[in-house]
Amino acid sequence: MNIFRLAGDMTHLASVLVLLLKIHTIKSCAGISLKTQELYALVFATRYLDLFTDYISLYNTLMKLIFLGSSFSIVWYIKHHKIVRRSYDKDQDTFRHYFLVLPCLVLALIINEKFTVKEVMWTFSLYLEAVAILPQLVLLQRTRNIDNLTGQYVFLLGAYRSLYILNWIYRYFTEPHYVHWITWISGLVQTLLYADFFYYYFQSWKNNVKLELPA
Numbered sequence: 001m002n003i004f005r006l007a008g009d010m011t012h013l014a015s016v017l018v019l020l021l022k023i024h025t026i027k028s029c030a031g032i033s034l035k036t037q038e039l040y041a042l043v044f045a046t047r048y049l050d051l052f053t054d055y056i057s058l059y060n061t062l063m064k065l066i067f068l069g070s071s072f073s074i075v076w077y078i079k080h081h082k083i084v085r086r087s088y089d090k091d092q093d094t095f096r097h098y099f100l101v102l103p104c105l106v107l108a109l110i111i112n113e114k115f116t117v118k119e120v121m122w123t124f125s126l127y128l129e130a131v132a133i134l135p136q137l138v139l140l141q142r143t144r145n146i147d148n149l150t151g152q153y154v155f156l157l158g159a160y161r162s163l164y165i166l167n168w169i170y171r172y173f174t175e176p177h178y179v180h181w182i183t184w185i186s187g188l189v190q191t192l193l194y195a196d197f198f199y200y201y202f203q204s205w206k207n208n209v210k211l212e213l214p215a
Contacts (some may be wrong), residue, residue, distance in 0.1 A: 004170055008163035009063060012185060015156035016070045021076050022149040028087040031143060031150040034078045035097040035135035041071040042101070049118050065116035092142045095135035103127040113182065123182055130190040133157065137197060137213075146211045155201050158194030159189055 022030055048064045055061065077084045108124035112200040136154060140146055165187055171178045197213065 002167060002170055002174075004163050004167035008167055011156050011163055012160035013066065015061075015153050015160060016067070018149055018153045018156060019074060020070065021083055022153070023074065023081075024211050026149075027081075027083045029078045029084050030087045030089065031140065031147060032078065032088075032153075033093050033095070033136040033139045033154075034075065034088060034090075035093055035095050036072065036132055037075050037078060038099065039097055039128060039132035039135070041075050043125045043129045044068045044071050046121040046128075049121055089139070089143065093135065093139050095138050097135050100128065100131050100134070104131070111182065113180075126183060126186040130186040131193070132192055133190070137193065139212045140197070141215055144212050144215060146213070148211075151201060151204075151211045154194075154197060157197060158191065161191050162193070165191060 006184060019032065022032075044064075044067050048068055051061070051064050051068075078088050104127035105124050107127050108120050112120050112123040133154070140150070140154070165184075168180070168184055168187070200213055203210060
């Protein structure tokens with residue numbers, strides 16, 4: 001554990017709390033992509049297969065439970081809550097997210113660190129997380145009208161992965177033999193996908209105007 005890893009985890013947790021705040025207090029999921037949330041639920045379900053077999057620390061276990069529970073509860077709220085589901089823009093959230101799943105699974109079967117069920121599923125979760133934000137970004141480009149909480153949610157998600165990159169750089173220079181190409185490349189791809197959003201987010205903050213993405 002180092003300051004960059006801790007900051008990344010807290011930023012990731014903050015993104016989830018912001019989204020839950022929007023859903024619970026405003027009773028709205030406007031601007032939120034169900035497709036992205038379903039992909040994140042799959043990411044955590046496949047990444048944390050070791051939850052009940054490999055104990056690392058109390059902190060690690062709690063974080064896994066929080067991300068698993070929150071991801072599935074968000075999906076449930078958007079799909080089934082009698083008030084929240086009314087604000088879901090199904091007509092705009094049309095990204096065919098299942099086309100992302102199979103290529104990531106095939107890639108994980110081919111390129112992995114060890115050919116075991118847990119390792120392949122862990123690798124699959126890395127590949128899928130790298131592209132899971134795509135439906136959300138496409139939805140924001142289509143709707144263009146981005147409220148503050150949705151903008152903060154997406155910004156925090158991107159910031160979390162950026163902090164993790166700093167964590168990997170720090171560990172590379174402080175820990176012997178710390179090389180994880182799959183994790184690094186997946187994380188870099190994920191961060192690059194946020195580049196356009198980051199630009200317009202900072203422009204809106206700098207000029208004190210409402211955040212809008214170009215169509």
